[in-house]
Amino acid sequence: MALVDKRVLVEYDVGGARLWHERQPLVHVQGDSYIVLTPDGDVHEEELGLLNSDIRHIRVRAAPGRVPAGINAAEIYGMPVWSRDDLARFRAEAQRLAGGAVGAAPPAPAVLSAPDPVGAPLVAVNVGDSGYGAGVLKWLAAETAGSVSYGQEVQGVAAAYVKGGKHVHRGASGEALFVECVDGADLQAFLQKPAQNDARLLPMRLNALGQPERSLKDVASECKEIKVSWSLTGPRTSKWCVNYLAIENLGFEGHHERLRQVTKADASSWGIQEHFQVSMSLRQALLVDQLDAYNLLSVEIQFRRLQTIEFSYSEKAKEMESKAVGGRLSLEEQTTFGGVTRQFATLMICPELLTYVKEETEREASLAKNLRKAREEREAARKHKGGKQKEDP
Template structure:
């Protein structure tokens, strides 16, 4: 090829000289002796100017001939209509230029063949997705094999470092820039792939069917740079968003989705590798965001967490502190629920590490904790007032001192208290308006001459209790108070005076003004028969059983039978009146079922048989209950509410029992006076006691009266023998006394027998023996 170029250059030089010489011969050259004619005509016989054009064609032909020696172009048409254009340049091995889409690259020819291919153009015919995927897969396999032959480690940081080593390094960088990342390493025993910390991996940045977030994606055609992002297309045609990450950063990469959802926080591990954080760290990681769920009242989770952090005891420690302050045991109302909810919150905040500020479930659990603690707020204030030695509770002293409520006794959010106060006032105002409207209707009915009590029954069967517990509703209390108030109002109304007659206004005037030392709250309290409360006194609130505070008749109390009182009820005897009040069995069964009461409510402390046994023993001593070996028809429950003088009143849940009787008649009370322990004075008839039975109790939990013999002289198995002059032992229903002195043994035996007979027990087969004696069962 070099000789051809030289010959072509010499021919071009000769042609150029010839053209120049031929052009110098011109007619303008004037010689001596010749004449010139300016108007001479063209000579047809002279030589034309076709020579330069002929030489030009010769040069062009030589150039094409020269190109034909070094260039080969092939155009082939296939059966499918595609055309393939191939161009090649002949030459020796060395450096050359190669066209790329991004510019010219200097490459080194590796093979011995003197053929450099510079371009291949294909006009693809329409093909299916499967055919295209097969071509792409084959191309990737060929590219991977080429990289393996060149010794380029794709994805390793060493590939970039080799770029400074010279031309070989440059070739390696060019190949790695378009390479696919290596897949994850071998699996660990637990089934998780091993990732090299210093190797770059293309990780899936989204989840698809069969692909999870963080999985290594092989075959990605993109530059291997940490933090680079690309879209990878699978052979099936699906695309996935990927990101290039070092193996050591994969754990942090997997934690990213947790930061996208405002209901979660990034998972933190303790020193042992377990997902657990302190309550303070959980509070710091939680951020309150705008949420779409709605719950009445303020969001108190953030305040409660700050309170617990300041308290510094944790959720479980806070539960124990509440128990200690309130002097409660695990059987007290709400304590088991308080502990369980506290543990649930600990798992959510410290183990699962959820963003508690934005979860409705966590808000509901904190609301329940505050409800339980607020139920014992009065008791805590009393305990603190006694402990601080003043008349102000600790919380009140802190308010006067200007301290924050974060150090208050119980965990109750002030904003929640304000919300409850506003809602309570709104409901009280609504109830007041309803009572006024009901009074107006009653007054209008009386003016029309109608009889009172005909619009609706005295005891509304459809009324449901609104308390936390299904407590019985004392019907008629509100109506009685309103009736008394309206009677006083009528005394001052002009329209009511004619109806009072002549004698009643006179008596009213003769009554005179109220006493000067009687205040308005005291008068209203007397009018309501002690049901009115003021000055912060809590009366009628549900309270747990405390033995020392229960108001019961003293031991030895004996009730009076109704038959002993004599007389008749509306012309009927008491026994016939009772039979008339009882409903048929089928009707009573339907009423019990319609009441919806599955079981009566009892104090939670009575679940302990020892506590329940002590209380039943106290009822037995006061003759309030009696014992029976047969079960009753209905069961009642016992619980307590607060009353004046810091005492507890016994309340009986007899809703199921009341369903067996007809509605009671309306009773008109004259004054607010009452007798002492009226209900304990009257004994329930025998035929009605089966409708009011308590829960059964094992006899071992009842306090049995001593049968005249002390426990210090009792002979028991595996116990030291008493040192007294005689001993006694019991075997089933047998009483045995053993001693060395006959008189002492007989006296003690007769004392015990008399005690048993006084208790109503029959004693038989009394035997006194001396010397060798055989006792049954010994």
């Protein structure tokens, strides 16, 4: 009875490609004979021992879904996920066959591998920082519920281990938990699934050294701007800035150095060190932490600060650019007259932000002008009446 309800891998002594057939012994008959269940749903008596001339090798899984050492998971013809009704039917058939077998041992009590066993508590453990090996199957939580977090290994799941299988596991108090059977090779992809539903994150991408890293072009192509609940005066400029940097193709460090070269500013000039620090902060957030640049208020504020610093050097940049281009007209004036649209400007300043700042500045200037005229008229009226001059409140 040592093999009853265990998973046995059998390699038959036949020609062709190597293939391991999974068997689940349901009832022990005698000696090495068992009533077994096959992946095709067949229930029959089979001798699971090396004395069987039809068998070349036999291996027993340490646990359902575990692949013994030296066996390729792709060479296993494994069990599918059976429903509780199917398992009950298979066990009844096994008991019937065992009762009619010659010299059969007394039938063992049937143990149903039900998908939601009564009284089984929800037990989950972390899979560890290193995960687990390829070819090893584990039931992982596919949702966060109660004390169980997404990605934790759920123990006590009665369903068969089949790669990609999905199941609803129920605890002692009836709580349901959605679980998925995940191969160790697919663990990282499985853990990143929640990021695909969060507009603030991008799926983690690793470089050849196994370190998190993403290029600016990838950020520009994979980020999606959506409607957000936070508000900030003026237009959203993060998308424009990321595309500007991707087209410029210099990176955050290269763009900072280009600003210094175009404006002839040294490290001690106003805003230059701040420009470098903010650029490095954005680089780590977008390329290493791999955040979605288009939908984060913190990223928008940092890009606004970079544009503010670069705008303060805009006049100096135009002077240096005009000297390099030559002629009496600036490069902007020449492109305007020529009807040519530049792919990107000298400095990273979103045109929509410039328009917004211009309108706000003109509105404030107009208000200040009207207030000044009103004070002058009140002062002139007091002087005309000959009254005592008083200071404005």
